[in-house]
Amino acid sequence: MGGRLLILGAVAAIGATGCATHTAATLPDPAASTTARAITVEAISRIQPGRSTQAEVQAALGSPWRRTNYGETYCGCEHHDLQEVWEYRGVDSNGNYKLHLEFDEDGVAQTVAKIPGAGGAVRVMAAPPDDTHPVDGAHQDVAQNSRRK
Amino acid sequence: MSKHQQNRVGLFLLPLLGVATPLSATAAYPPNGPDIPEITLTEGPPRQRETPPPPGAFDEQSQWNMALVGYNDLQGRSAYQPIIINQDKREIAYVGHHAGFAINPLTGKEEPNGTSIVDVTDARNPVYLAHIPGPPGSLDAAGAQMVRVCSGSVLPKAEAGKWYLLRSHGNAGPDEAHEIWDVTDPRNPAFLTTIVDGLSNTHKSWWECDTGIAYLVANRTSDGWHQSGSNQHLKIYDLSNPAKPRYIRDFGLAGQQPSAKGNPPPGIHGPISAGSGKNRVYMAYGVGANGIFQIVDREKLLNGFTDPINPTQEEILAPQKGFINMSPDQGGHSAFPVYGLPIPGFQDGFTRLTRRDIVILVSEAGANYCIGEGPHLAFLVDVSNESTPFPISTLRVPQHPGDFCNKGGRFGAHAVTESFYPPYYGKLAIISWFNAGTRVWDIRDPFDPKPVAYFIPAPNDNTIASCSMLDGTRCSTAIQTNNVEVDDRGLIYSADRAGTGMHILRLTGLARRIVEGR
Numbered sequence: 229m230g231g232r233l234l235i236l237g238a239v240a241a242i243g244a245t246g247c248a249t250h251t252a253a254t255l256p257d258p259a260a261s262t263t264a265r266a267i268t269v270e271a272i273s274r275i276q277p278g279r280s281t282q283a284e285v286q287a288a289l290g291s292p293w294r295r296t297n298y299g300e301t302y303c304g305c306e307h308h309d310l311q312e313v314w315e316y317r318g319v320d321s322n323g324n325y326k327l328h329l330e331f332d333e334d335g336v337a338q339t340v341a342k343i344p345g346a347g348g349a350v351r352v353m354a355a356p357p358d359d360t361h362p363v364d365g366a367h368q369d370v371a372q373n374s375r376r377k
Numbered sequence: 378m379s380k381h382q383q384n385r386v387g388l389f390l391l392p393l394l395g396v397a398t399p400l401s402a403t404a405a406y407p408p409n410g411p412d413i414p415e416i417t418l419t420e421g422p423p424r425q426r427e428t429p430p431p432p433g434a435f436d437e438q439s440q441w442n443m444a445l446v447g448y449n450d451l452q453g454r455s456a457y458q459p460i461i462i463n464q465d466k467r468e469i470a471y472v473g474h475h476a477g478f479a480i481n482p483l484t485g486k487e488e489p490n491g492t493s494i495v496d497v498t499d500a501r502n503p504v505y506l507a508h509i510p511g512p513p514g515s516l517d518a519a520g521a522q523m524v525r526v527c528s529g530s531v532l533p534k535a536e537a538g539k540w541y542l543l544r545s546h547g548n549a550g551p552d553e554a555h556e557i558w559d560v561t562d563p564r565n566p567a568f569l570t571t572i573v574d575g576l577s578n579t580h581k582s583w584w585e586c587d588t589g590i591a592y593l594v595a596n597r598t599s600d601g602w603h604q605s606g607s608n609q610h611l612k613i614y615d616l617s618n619p620a621k622p623r624y625i626r627d628f629g630l631a632g633q634q635p636s637a638k639g640n641p642p643p644g645i646h647g648p649i650s651a652g653s654g655k656n657r658v659y660m661a662y663g664v665g666a667n668g669i670f671q672i673v674d675r676e677k678l679l680n681g682f683t684d685p686i687n688p689t690q691e692e693i694l695a696p697q698k699g700f701i702n703m704s705p706d707q708g709g710h711s712a713f714p715v716y717g718l719p720i721p722g723f724q725d726g727f728t729r730l731t732r733r734d735i736v737i738l739v740s741e742a743g744a745n746y747c748i749g750e751g752p753h754l755a756f757l758v759d760v761s762n763e764s765t766p767f768p769i770s771t772l773r774v775p776q777h778p779g780d781f782c783n784k785g786g787r788f789g790a791h792a793v794t795e796s797f798y799p800p801y802y803g804k805l806a807i808i809s810w811f812n813a814g815t816r817v818w819d820i821r822d823p824f825d826p827k828p829v830a831y832f833i834p835a836p837n838d839n840t841i842a843s844c845s846m847l848d849g850t851r852c853s854t855a856i857q858t859n860n861v862e863v864d865d866r867g868l869i870y871s872a873d874r875a876g877t878g879m880h881i882l883r884l885t886g887l888a889r890r891i892v893e894g895r
Binding site for chain 2: 291292293294295296297298299300308309310312313315326328330338339341343345352
């Protein structure tokens with residue numbers, strides 16, 4: 229199911245019909261990063277999907293742990309989804325999570341989602357987050373934001 | 378004896394225990410030489426249809442006739458294209474990345490995504506050697522999706538003993554480039570030169586190592602070329618001496634040249650050259666929609682023009698041997714040729730066309746959760762008569778079992794392996810299928826291909842979630858196998874668009890017996 233952290237076993241011996249899994253090395257902790265800092269619920273609450281710009285997000289949360297841009301806005305290729313993703317790492321009462329933000333072509337945050345690190349429900353935030361009421365949907369995805377691209 | 382003949386790239390037998398024992402070879406295949414692997418009939422077990430087992434849960438690794446050998450996290454960067462080079466008896470993986478920023482644990486600094494270099498000689502324990510950063514500054518300008526590598530001992534005018542990396546520099550900005558790095562010491566890559574800058578829309582290029590001809594995908598607005606859909610065409614260079622690039626010409630479909638009028642066709646996604654021996658270049662246009670597949674005469678492409686930047690209509694049509702329009706819901710992402718495939722069932726009684734030349738033609742899925750699009754597929758196209766390419770079968774992964782449209786991320790075809798690896802050539806088609814992982818088909822009878830293997834990695838802590846806003850906002854953490862490639866030991870490398878890393882795989886079971894001929 230989506231949104232779950234897998235704790236994978238160490239490399240298994242490779243047998244004739246062998247099946248191995250690997251431990252994915254977790255990227256550097258934000259505490260060790262010079263460009264990231266701990267995020268708080270209060271800081272997250274300042275992010276308004278549909279309104280907050282990248283500058284406002286950075287002012288509220290600091291530099292992201294990781295940024296990705298798939299680039300298909302620029303190539304002119306047919307694509308359907310937002311291309312730029314910022315991620316922050318955080319910790320709440322349920323453990324580690326990633327705060328996942330997707331920006332439109334104008335640099336406005338349109339999707340804000342809390343991605344649990346240990347199997348909890350993915351929560352898409354149309355409004356400031358509520359730690360106490362995760363909503364489960366099909367396959368642990370949530371459709372709260374009805375905004376269409 | 379030519380230079381490339383003196384410097385054959387080693388060919389390895391299919392590994393018996395997962396990691397190969399090298400054997401010398403006498404042939405040099407594209408991109409290192411003009412030879413094409415010969416395909417013999419009825420090798421391997423009788424063609425049979427095994428029913429693929431259903432994959433496990435979305436958060437589980439699933440495999441069928443494939444096994445995981447090794448893994449590297451690629452620093453969590455969104456990966457596009459891997460290529461694996463037998464470099465001075467070491468196996469080195471070079472991986473291009475989409476735009477982004479992440480921390481390089483080797484330096485402790487945040488670096489714009491560029492090119493990962495990983496020593497996979499011991500496939501069970503890959504060692505990350507270096508990250509060549511992409512362009513600094515805006516995220517819009519970062520990334521280096523494409524990578525090719527040639528030996529200076531194979532390139533006609535390069536320094537023997539050196540190794541050269543060709544890559545795009547930026548994939549989403551107004552001032553991109555293609556550039557060359559010296560990767561003779563892969564732990565300490567050194568910038569060599571910029572081939573061409575001022576570009577936009579760089580993408581998946583091809584470099585003939587034995588001739589030095591490079592087919593670079595990009596656009597430059599000031600050149601006046603026209604495209605619809607994907608905004609890119611070819612800029613062809615002679616990189617036989619990588620330190621001194623020599624421009625040859627620009628090329629695309631008729632209607633894209635600067636003097637053309639009217640509604641232009643879609644831009645190219647990536648070419649694959651079969652080299653000087655076959656004298657053909659296969660070009661896929663359109664990426665994920667309104668696709669066009671084109672067969673091009675290489676010699677005419679490289680020599681048949683007067684104005685390199687603005688060819689006439691006659692000049693741009695002259696190299697075209699044939700083309701096919703795909704249905705509007707399918708695009709041309711990559712097109713890999715398979716020559717001389719002996720067709721089971723055609724061998725007795727018939728006196729001609731018992732062997733066929735085919736092309737594995739792949740579209741690209743483009744929507745998370747399948748919302749807003751139909752299935753994106755791969756096709757086997759009979760190009761025996763080049764002027765009339767004709768699709769003869771379809772490679773597809775059904776939505777069920779697996780419920781892939783609800784798994785998250787993209788579900789559908791993306792890219793075929795581009796290695797002329799003899800044990801697999803004409804037997805297997807290995808294609809990345811986004812959230813359905815690496816998919817393998819038995820194509821010994823291209824009129825009736827059969828699925829024989831798959832591998833779907835589990836998402837991990839580095840996996841980037843995928844969201845969609847088209848039908849209410851949904852997000853899931855799903856793997857996205859972007860590109861797959863084969864090394865000269867038969868190991869298969871799967872690179873993940875969602876930052877999950879690179880998985881090194883080997884064949885087992887029926888898939889392995891097919892290539893071992895038992």
